[in-house]
Amino acid sequence: MALPSFPIEPTMPITTGRTYLAIPGPSVSPERVLNAMHRSAPNIYEGEIVDMVGTLIPDLRRVAMTRQHVAIYIANGHGAWEAANCNMFSRGDRALLAATGRFGHGWAEGLQRLGVKVDIIDFGKSSPADPQRIADALRADVAREIRAVQVTHVDTASSARNDLAAIRAAIDSTGHPALLAVDAIASLGCDELRMDEWGIDVLVGASQKGLMLPPGLGFIWFSDKALEASRRADLVTPYWDWKPRGTGTEFWQYFGGTAPTHHLYGLREALTMMLDEEGLPQVWARHHRLAKAVWATFDAWSKDTGIALNVADPASRGWSVTAARIPDGGAGALRRWLEAEAGVTLGIGLGMALSTEPAYQDFLRVGHMGHVNAHMTLGVLATMEAGMQALGIEHGPGALEAAAGALVG
Ligand SMILES: *Cc1c(COP(=O)(O)O)cnc(C)c1O
Numbered sequence: 001m002a003l004p005s006f007p008i009e010p011t012m013p014i015t016t017g018r019t020y021l022a023i024p025g026p027s028v029s030p031e032r033v034l035n036a037m038h039r040s041a042p043n044i045y046e047g048e049i050v051d052m053v054g055t056l057i058p059d060l061r062r063v064a065m066t067r068q069h070v071a072i073y074i075a076n077g078h079g080a081w082e083a084a085n086c087n088m089f090s091r092g093d094r095a096l097l098a099a100t101g102r103f104g105h106g107w108a109e110g111l112q113r114l115g116v117k118v119d120i121i122d123f124g125k126s127s128p129a130d131p132q133r134i135a136d137a138l139r140a141d142v143a144r145e146i147r148a149v150q151v152t153h154v155d156t157a158s159s160a161r162n163d164l165a166a167i168r169a170a171i172d173s174t175g176h177p178a179l180l181a182v183d184a185i186a187s188l189g190c191d192e193l194r195m196d197e198w199g200i201d202v203l204v205g206a207s208q209k210g211l212m213l214p215p216g217l218g219f220i221w222f223s224d225k226a227l228e229a230s231r232r233a234d235l236v237t238p239y240w241d242w243k244p245r246g247t248g249t250e251f252w253q254y255f256g257g258t259a260p261t262h263h264l265y266g267l268r269e270a271l272t273m274m275l276d277e278e279g280l281p282q283v284w285a286r287h288h289r290l291a292k293a294v295w296a297t298f299d300a301w302s303k304d305t306g307i308a309l310n311v312a313d314p315a316s317r318g319w320s321v322t323a324a325r326i327p328d329g330g331a332g333a334l335r336r337w338l339e340a341e342a343g344v345t346l347g348i349g350l351g352m353a354l355s356t357e358p359a360y361q362d363f364l365r366v367g368h369m370g371h372v373n374a375h376m377t378l379g380v381l382a383t384m385e386a387g388m389q390a391l392g393i394e395h396g397p398g399a400l401e402a403a404a405g406a407l408v409g
Contacts (some may be wrong), residue, residue: 015343022380023310024156024186024321026208026215027370033212037262044259050251052268053259059271062201062220063211063280064188066195068340071245073218074260077185077206079284080218081107082114083182083240088145088226090234091115096137096178098129101155102351105310107183111150114235119146121301125352128316128337129161131170147229148179149200153405154318156186157350160311161318164186168199179226180217185209188219189274190287190320190369201226207263208287208346211271211282217263222246223389287319287409294408296399297381300390303396310352310363320369323349325362330393332361343384344383376408379388 021028042049060070073083083106094117097108102125108118112329121137123129128152138146149171154161162171166178181202188203189210195203204274207217220242222230230236230243244253250261273285286371295314301307306327326334331349337343350362365382368377381403388395 002253009255011255013238013341017343019345020376020380022344022376023345024209024365024367024369027210027212027318027367028372028376029212029214030270030273030371032273033266033269039262039265039268041261044261048199049259049261049264052303053251053254054266056268056271057372059275060219061221062275063271064195064205065193065197066200066221067225068196068221068223069227069246071222071242072222072254072260073220073240074216074255074263075218076208076215077183077204077218078106078110079184079208080204080220081110081183082201083218083242084220085111085116086116086179086235086237086240087222087230087233087242088118088148088202089114089181090232091315093115093147093319094119094141096134096141096146096149096193098134098151098162098167099123099155100127100152100160101158102130103155103157103183103186104150104152107150107152107352110400117234120199123160125158125254126160126310126312128160129167131163131166134167135170135174138171138178141176142162144177146176146178149185150181150182151189154184154191154237155321156321156354156365157323157324158310159318159321161187161191161316163316164193164200165198172199179223179229181226183235186320186369187318190281191318192284193202195221207267209369211354212265212273213263217260217267220246227271236300236346259386284319284362286356286373287368288371289409290374291317292406293318293367293374293377293403294368294381296402297384298399300397300399300402301395306394307395321347321356321367323352323363325349325352326379326393327362329358329361330388330391331364333392334384334387334390335364337391338383341390342383342387344379344380346384378407
């Protein structure tokens with residue numbers, strides 16, 4: 001019997017193999033984390049899980065560099081946002097929100113819908129917050145009505161990173177008693193972050209970014225000062241109250257009901273990998289190095305073309321996500337090519353243009369957060385280069401050499 005003949009075409013897709021979701025969350029979960037979750041549910045009342053959660057709490061403090069309180073929620077980042085808001089405010093209170101991208105505005109919208117008056121200082125879509133303007137706004141609040149200054153550490157839409165220590169210093173320079181509340185959902189476990197040293201009162205995180213878990217857990221770390229403030233907040237509801245979760249003595253109080261059993265096993269494994277094996281400073285350094293490879297690549301591509309990184313100053317760029325522009329619809333075409341032809345999914349541009357506007361197709365984001373190493377990041381960049389060639393997108397030369405050079409340092 002004659003074997004069928006298979007014509008081999010140069011255009012055949014090259015997608016078979018492990019796909020890579022290179023978006024800013026959910027990030028890639030390590031096999032070890034997934035395997036730790038792959039088990040039968042334990043007894044949720046006593047024994048192993050209770051002991052294991054006892055080891056999680058100190059490690060959650062370590063990952064945020066704090067000695068203060070932590071509350072775990074079965075929620076995504078939006079849930080953790082709302083929990084933080086409920087614990088800080090009463091209806092009619094005022095907040096000052098320094099927005100550096102779509103996520104800052106999203107947090108503000110959630111606050112407004114709870115009945116909190118929000119003064120927004122909009123720092124645009126590609127710059128960090130200016131601490132001086134925050135200080136000016138606090139000085140103007142002579143009646144000391146503002147309860148909290150709220151800011152994203154890294155705004156995942158713009159990839160702009162704020163200098164939290166400088167913002168703390170600016171607040172202190174005014175003598176204003178406002179809390180400093182930080183959305184660190186995109187930066188926790190990626191960018192250098194020191195809650196106590198930087199005087200952060202409320203820190204919000206989620207499981208599916210630097211912590212390398214599937215979506216489903218939200219975290220709030222809060223200071224003694226924030227705990228005091230929460231005692232007068234009338235927006236707090238029984239479920240979102242951080243007091244039993246963060247300062248309770250009974251196991252069931254931590255979760256307001258059934259524990260998120262499997263996520264907790266995954267979290268245990270992830271924290272062991274990050275804190276005890278790799279080490280937090282090395283986790284930060286790895287993200288910084290990979291980010292520099294991404295930036296060097298875009299710098300080369302941008303030479304004499306319309307390609308541009310969103311944030312001009314490297315010191316103000318997040319280490320876990322990079323937002324960029326590839327004009328004339330290039331970003332959208334490239335995203336589609338990578339997904340259809342190469343098994344790589346890049347992030348959409350968020351908050352840069354309306355999804356109905358043609359300019360929407362000019363923006364994309366590359367996620368490099370969590371369980372990522374050199375070959376994953378270089379693989380994405382090289383595949384983007386291939387996509388640009390395939391699509392005829394104009395790009396400067398030498399990008400991959402530049403990426404390699406940035407990695408080697
Ligand atoms: C991902 C993210 C959020 C939203 O988290 P969800 O889990 O999608 O609700 C909020 N803020 C920042 C900075 C983020 O990166």
